[in-house]
Every structure is written in C-alpha cells, then in structure tokens.
Amino acid sequence: MTEKILQKFNIDAFQKKLIEWFQDNKRDLPWRHDQDPYKVWVSEIMLQQTQVDTVIPYFQRFIAKYPSLYDLAYADEQEVLKMWEGLGYYSRVRNLQNAVREVVDEYGGEVPDDPKKLGKLKGVGPYTKGAILSIAFDQPQPAVDGNVMRVLSRVLKIEDDIAQPKVKKQFEGYAEALISHDDPSSFNQGLMELGALVCTPKEPMCMFCPVQEHCLAFQEGLEENLPVKSKAKKQKKIHYTVLLIRNGKNECLIEKRPDNGLLANMWQFPMVPVDEIGRDHMANWFQMEYGIDVELSAKKGDLKHVFTHIIWQLEVVEARTKSDQAEDERLCFVSRDELDDYPFPVSHQKMMQYL
Structure with a gap:
C-alpha cells in the first residue's frame, strides 16, 4: 500500500x-x-501534549537543575515532580526518571542508540524513540506524532481515520519511506516544524508551504478536510468536594496521592467523592476514611479540571479540625509557607488563592 501511494511521488x-x-x-x-x-x-517528553512556548521555560529550569542524566537519576522524586509542577501528565516525568535510572544501571549512563534497547525504556514509545534516534544520533528512523500525521495525510492525500492504531502504523511506513538518509534529523524536525507553523490544524497557510507543489490534498482543494479523525469518546464527569481543612495552629491538611494511577505521588487537598456518598455525609465519610473529625464551613468556589478521559468538577469548601496530628500516613499538616515545597497538580494550585 505504501509503495502504491508513493509510486509517482518525487521523494x-x-x-x-x-x-x-x-x-x-x-x-x-x-x-x-x-x-x-x-x-x-x-524535550520530547515535555513536548507531548504541551505547547512549545509553555515547554521552553520548564526545559531551561529542568536542565539547569538536572544538567546530566546522572543528576536526574539520583534526584528525589518529590523534587522532580515539583520541577514538573504545572506541566501536567505527571506520569511522563516519573517514567522519564525511571528510564534514566535504567540507563545508568544498564548502559553506563549512555543513552542507547540501538532501537530495540531504546524502545524498551519506560515511557519511550515509537515516536519518542524515532525522535531521539534521528535528532541525536542521525539515524533514519521515523518519528510520527499528530503534527506529522496531519502533514503527511495532506501531502499524500490519505483519507484513512488517523484515530485508528493500524492507520498510525501505516503513517510510520510512509514516514520511513520518505525520510532523508543524508539528514534524518532535519527531515523529521522539518515535518514537525511544518505542522506547527504552516500546515496547522485549521486554515493551513498553504501559500507559505515549501512543499506545496508536492501536496496532493492542496492540488484537489482538500487540505482543510484532512486528516480524517473520528471523535474520541465523551469524557466522564466526576464531582468532588475539596476540603481546605485547617487546625488550631492554622496549618493546612494535605494528602499524598497513591503511587500509581492519575497524578501519582502528587499532593492535594483532601477530595470527597460526593457522587458516591452525598453532600450530607461528607464529615462522617471523612472521619471513617481518615480518622479526623472536621467541621465544614463556607463554600469558596468551583473549579473544573479537564483530563484526557475525565473531567473533575470541583467544589471548594473550607473546614476546621481540632486535630493537630494526622495518624493516616497519606496525610500531613503543613504551614501555608510549607505548601510551596510540595508538588501540587494545577487544579489544586488554583485553590491556594482561597487559603
């Protein structure tokens, strides 16, 4: 199929x-x-699901803090999460640190240039593997992300649904057939840059496109119809009441999230699943769950936070407790100033305005 599409294409x-x-x-x-x-x-891990302008200051701070692979490998995970705070998709940095530790242990601190070895590292999927091998090691390996699929779907006029895993595999075949063996780094980065600056999702700037004469979709006036992408499933909404609990010392109660799953090992203000227990039973539920008596007071606001598959609808409520100690190992009391030492997801950072 790849050969047929590329038969008359001037590679x-x-x-x-x-x-x-x-x-x-x-x-x-x-x-x-x-x-x-x-x-x-x-950089490639940071750029997943994140705009370039957002990534630049994070990348500079991160590399200043961890200038070498060894610095990141031996760093404290909570400190690393704090450096990533605000970028979201925190499993990316946990996987990165785990993979970097593996590189130190297994490969003497040298990032492997072998596709199989590199591809087995935690969090290194086909795209990241191709990007590292082509950009850092000048190997003609395809690196296909959403930007690249959009460009190639227009250039080659491919009308298959890019949301289908088998279609993404096909695009890796097209990219592999097209890639320059003389300068794979510039070729792959060129495709990414073209998608970011010219061949944009809406209203592509075809008049400025360096490969316009090769673009089959442009020749037929179809560039705005491609790529074809079926809609993702509707996100599930989950309602929580978030409790800003303070004790007699005016310390705040915070909770560490589990080691696995969404926002693993981040910190948050305690969240009550109101859909499950109802609003009238929150204090009782909290006592049963954490062993701390709380008295709810004023509602401070509402927030919404959107993840890939779910939406958190968050009601923020003040509360007081007479407890000064938290027996539950998930919880601890900290002063307002000490909150800055803990990595919080963006949704909970926004709640600090209410303290």
Whole structure:
C-alpha cells in the first residue's frame, strides 16, 4: 500500500525542499543548541501534549537543575515532580526518571542508540524513540506524532481515520519511506516544524508551504478536510468536594496521592467523592476514611479540571479540625509557607488563592 501511494511521488525533491526550508526557518529552541540525546529526550517528553512556548521555560529550569542524566537519576522524586509542577501528565516525568535510572544501571549512563534497547525504556514509545534516534544520533528512523500525521495525510492525500492504531502504523511506513538518509534529523524536525507553523490544524497557510507543489490534498482543494479523525469518546464527569481543612495552629491538611494511577505521588487537598456518598455525609465519610473529625464551613468556589478521559468538577469548601496530628500516613499538616515545597497538580494550585 505504501509503495502504491508513493509510486509517482518525487521523494528526493520533497526531502530537499523540506530540509532547506527547515534550515532557513527553524525556531531557535533551547533543545536544538546541541544533539545531546539526554536533552533531546527531556524535550520530547515535555513536548507531548504541551505547547512549545509553555515547554521552553520548564526545559531551561529542568536542565539547569538536572544538567546530566546522572543528576536526574539520583534526584528525589518529590523534587522532580515539583520541577514538573504545572506541566501536567505527571506520569511522563516519573517514567522519564525511571528510564534514566535504567540507563545508568544498564548502559553506563549512555543513552542507547540501538532501537530495540531504546524502545524498551519506560515511557519511550515509537515516536519518542524515532525522535531521539534521528535528532541525536542521525539515524533514519521515523518519528510520527499528530503534527506529522496531519502533514503527511495532506501531502499524500490519505483519507484513512488517523484515530485508528493500524492507520498510525501505516503513517510510520510512509514516514520511513520518505525520510532523508543524508539528514534524518532535519527531515523529521522539518515535518514537525511544518505542522506547527504552516500546515496547522485549521486554515493551513498553504501559500507559505515549501512543499506545496508536492501536496496532493492542496492540488484537489482538500487540505482543510484532512486528516480524517473520528471523535474520541465523551469524557466522564466526576464531582468532588475539596476540603481546605485547617487546625488550631492554622496549618493546612494535605494528602499524598497513591503511587500509581492519575497524578501519582502528587499532593492535594483532601477530595470527597460526593457522587458516591452525598453532600450530607461528607464529615462522617471523612472521619471513617481518615480518622479526623472536621467541621465544614463556607463554600469558596468551583473549579473544573479537564483530563484526557475525565473531567473533575470541583467544589471548594473550607473546614476546621481540632486535630493537630494526622495518624493516616497519606496525610500531613503543613504551614501555608510549607505548601510551596510540595508538588501540587494545577487544579489544586488554583485553590491556594482561597487559603
């Protein structure tokens, strides 16, 4: 199928135009200043689901704190989560740190340039593997993300549903057939840059496209109809009441989330699942769950936080307790100033305005 689509496609001319355009127009991004595989790796993990402008200051702070792979491997996980605070998708950084530790233990601190070894590391999927191998090691390995699928679906006029896993596999085949073996780094980054700056999801700027003459969708006026992507399932809404609990010392009660799952090992203000227990039984539920008596008071506000598969509807309520100690190992009392030492997800950072 790949051969049939590419039969009449001028691959050499496409590569040349794309690479020349990238060399002339590439953004000055901090992870492009060298080909250090560790920095490439960190940047690619940060850029998953996150805008470039958001990532730049995080990347600079992160590399300043952990300039080498060893620095990250030996760092305290809570400290690392704190450095990632606000970027979201926290499993990314936990997987990154675990994988970096494996590189230290198994490969003497050298990021492996072997596709099989690299692909087995925690959190290194096909895209991240291809990006590291092509950008850091100049290997002609495809790196296919949403940007690249959008560009190639238009250039090659592919009308298959990109939400289907088998279709993504097909795109990896197209990218592998198209990639420059002379400069795979510039080719892959060129596709990514083109998708970010020109071949955008809505209203692509075809007049500025360096590969317009090769674009089959443009020739037929179909560029705005591609890629084809079926809608994801509707997100499930879950309602919580979040309790801002303070004791007689004006300390705040905070809770550490479980080691696994959503926002693992982050800290939060205690959350009561009101859909399950009802609003009238929150204090009783809290006493049964944590062994602390609380007295609810004023509602402070409402917040909504959207994850990939679920939406949290959060009602924020003040509460008091006479307890000064938390027996439950998930909980601890901290002063307002000490809150800054703990990694909180964005939704709970927003609640600090109410303290």
